[in-house]
Amino acid sequence: MRELDDYEPRYDPTVIKLPDNTKRQSDEHFAIKEADVHDPKASQRHYSAAYYTSTYRAQKVTPTQVVTGLLDQISAKKHHSVAFLQIIPEKVLAAAEASTARYKSGKPLGPLDGVPVAVKDELDLDGYEKSLGSPIDFTRKAGGTSWCVKKWEEAGAIIVGKLNMHELGLDTTNNNPTKGTPLNPYNSSYYTGGSSGGSAYAVSSGLIPIALGADGGGSIRIPSAYCGLYGLKPTHGRISISPTTNLAASCGVVGPMASNMDDLELAYSILATPDPSNPVSSLFSPPSIPSSSSSSSSSSNNNDRKKKRFLGIYKPWLSHPAIDAALNHYTTHGYDLIPISLPYLHEAQLAHALTILTEISTGIPPSLLPSLTPSNKILLAVGAQTPATAFLQGQKLRNMLMQHLSFLWREYPGMLIVSPTTPNQGWKVGEGDLQKGVSDADMSVRSMRFVWLANFTGCPALSIPVGIAGEEKEGGVPVGMMAMGEWGDEDGLMEWGRVGEEWVWRVGEEKMVRAKGWEDAGGWMKG
Numbered sequence: 001m002r003e004l005d006d007y008e009p010r011y012d013p014t015v016i017k018l019p020d021n022t023k024r025q026s027d028e029h030f031a032i033k034e035a036d037v038h039d040p041k042a043s044q045r046h047y048s049a050a051y052y053t054s055t056y057r058a059q060k061v062t063p064t065q066v067v068t069g070l071l072d073q074i075s076a077k078k079h080h081s082v083a084f085l086q087i088i089p090e091k092v093l094a095a096a097e098a099s100t101a102r103y104k105s106g107k108p109l110g111p112l113d114g115v116p117v118a119v120k121d122e123l124d125l126d127g128y129e130k131s132l133g134s135p136i137d138f139t140r141k142a143g144g145t146s147w148c149v150k151k152w153e154e155a156g157a158i159i160v161g162k163l164n165m166h167e168l169g170l171d172t173t174n175n176n177p178t179k180g181t182p183l184n185p186y187n188s189s190y191y192t193g194g195s196s197g198g199s200a201y202a203v204s205s206g207l208i209p210i211a212l213g214a215d216g217g218g219s220i221r222i223p224s225a226y227c228g229l230y231g232l233k234p235t236h237g238r239i240s241i242s243p244t245t246n247l248a249a250s251c252g253v254v255g256p257m258a259s260n261m262d263d264l265e266l267a268y269s270i271l272a273t274p275d276p277s278n279p280v281s282s283l284f285s286p287p288s289i290p291s292s293s294s295s296s297s298s299s300s301n302n303n304d305r306k307k308k309r310f311l312g313i314y315k316p317w318l319s320h321p322a323i324d325a326a327l328n329h330y331t332t333h334g335y336d337l338i339p340i341s342l343p344y345l346h347e348a349q350l351a352h353a354l355t356i357l358t359e360i361s362t363g364i365p366p367s368l369l370p371s372l373t374p375s376n377k378i379l380l381a382v383g384a385q386t387p388a389t390a391f392l393q394g395q396k397l398r399n400m401l402m403q404h405l406s407f408l409w410r411e412y413p414g415m416l417i418v419s420p421t422t423p424n425q426g427w428k429v430g431e432g433d434l435q436k437g438v439s440d441a442d443m444s445v446r447s448m449r450f451v452w453l454a455n456f457t458g459c460p461a462l463s464i465p466v467g468i469a470g471e472e473k474e475g476g477v478p479v480g481m482m483a484m485g486e487w488g489d490e491d492g493l494m495e496w497g498r499v500g501e502e503w504v505w506r507v508g509e510e511k512m513v514r515a516k517g518w519e520d521a522g523g524w525m526k527g
Contacts, residue, residue: 001347001393009395012250013402013458014237017488019285040522043507044514046259047521049115049209049266056103056114061525063103063114067096067158069524070116070207074160079188080519082180083201085121086128087161095158102156111266113156119212120199121162122169123149123254124244132247133165133179133195135371136364140243147240147278148254148271149212155270160208164198168360169214169248170376171195172222172447173427177373177437183429184226185517186468187475190426193223193447199257200227206519209259210267216252216356218421218451221463224257225421225480228465228512230264230497231257233451235487236458238284240275247363251356251455261464261501265290265494272490288491309492310415311483312340312408317419317450322467322479322511327418329503330496338412345453348401349445351394352456357383358391375439402457409486416489416496419450421480425469454484461485462493464500467511475516 040047055061071089074080099114108114119125121133123146130138145153153159164182166174174197175181182201184190192200196213200223203211213220215233224231232255239254246252256267269290275281311330318324331337361383369377409415423446430438454461461484468476481500485493504511 001344001397004393004396004400007396007399007403009392010399010402011395012236013398013456014280015235015402015458015487016237016283017235017285040514040520043505044510044512045505046203046206046514046518047209047525048260049111049263052115052209052525053108053111053113055525056108059103063096063099063158064093066114066521066525067092067116067160070160070521073519073524074207079183079517080205080207083164083182083198083205083207084118084161085131085133085164085179085198088127091127092158092160095153099156099158109154109156112152112270115157115210116160116208117152117157117210117212117267118160118163118199118202118208119149120196120214120254121165122214122244123212123241125149125159125162128162130162131179132168133176134167135178136368142243144243146244147242147275147281151270151273152212152267163196163202163211166195166197166219167373167376168364169195169216169219170360170379171444172218173438174198174223175429175433175438177435181434184426184477185515186228186477187426188517190226190428190477193226193427195219196223196257200224200229203227203229203257203259204515205517206514206521210263211257212254212267212271213257214252214254215455216248217352217455218448220255220257221421221451221461221480221482222447224463225465225478225482226426228478228515229257229259229463230261230465230501231255231463232264232268232490232493233454233461234268234272234490235284235460237280238460238488238490239271240278240281242275242278242281245363247360248356249359251352251359253455261494261497262290264497268490284488307334309335310338310412311335312412312415312417313337314340314342314417314419319423320420320479322469323420323481326466326481326500326503330499333499338415340408340417342453343404344397344400348397348456349448349452351397352452353445354383354386354390354394355398355456358386359383373437375437378439398456401453405457405459405486414486414489414492416483416485416492418481418483421450421463421482422447423449425479426477450482459484459487460490460493462497464497464504465512466500466504468513478512
């Protein structure tokens, strides 16, 4: 491509937004409001983090009772236990008892205290093993917990365990013949999506309200779309995972997955606390203060028509009636639809694949390849053979795309580029797949058609549910819609997500339902 001659290679897509001098307040701003408490008995919603903490404050149940019931459910049902790679009950119960003591003394740490969460096996958790969903032991000899996970622990969250994932995160189904494959709670004939499939299952099935995923090529957003969740891929470098090593250093990030926007924003605001020991994370401003759904809705109603916001529309990407209906809703809430162009998408998607495979292959010694699934042996062998000239050309193309996006955002400040999360509604499990594994390169590439761009350019992106595919909601598969924002504009994405959430869950006009496989946590929240 002669067009790349004027561009230098860009090996890292980190872009740090200048601080707005807004200081983060203490956790006292997280007052529990009735509007934040999603009551599943009155709607098709899940139990929210605020529901858990409100019951603790009211002394209706304790974190210890909740976690004890949860652990019993997971161990008793194989379709739940397969979502977890490791649980250490004594550690989980110790955290729950400490939280129970804080509530008993009237001194909870904040809105995440006592809330059960879990983390994908890409992260380090002291005392736990790490395998990245593979037969290989990646456990750090020095031990330790990833910074962002530690922030959750310090906020009082109860880490229930390590979650299943696609082997090494190298595909989008979460088919894992070695560790087991969690199936989609909406329809068990479909995959959860991956590679954060354990995270998606645990939230979508109602076991926990929040989970931590990782995303190098849509691995948070794809399973969020397939399982009817809200999933955030943050700005590259914003959330620190130190001292954990990132195998996909220039493409991969970690981020939250949740059943509602309140929980997603709460989880993100804690995860994104700047890490003073990390040379990149430390340069970011603290995340903005989350606002409750009630105050957000009120603010939205008052301000929607006072300011213009832009949604970038690349027409070849839009072809689903649920997406069209959602876009029509956004135009009534102050968003203008702006036609845009995005050059060299086919070539750039190949460049992203080349980049992430090359990065990951450098972290897997050739002597360990025989233990992996056949498809991953092939992928890593290809990554290890990447010519240096091809890698350099890929990074030039990354630079070109980032400059093009920068131009678009100069023209339309705050614009969000919208698309379906995936061009397909779910991925059906094939005969024999669960025993033998699955390798379908065409489908893998197709499922990543819209998501890879945020990884390659470092932009934040959010997937939200906007409906159920098929004529019947029962047994249908969710449809996800995605927005990609300018570097550092997680706030704009959160605002966009809340507008979509209010529309899709509007009482009496719901476009979504809970998963058929949803587990009613109320059973173990009664004590």
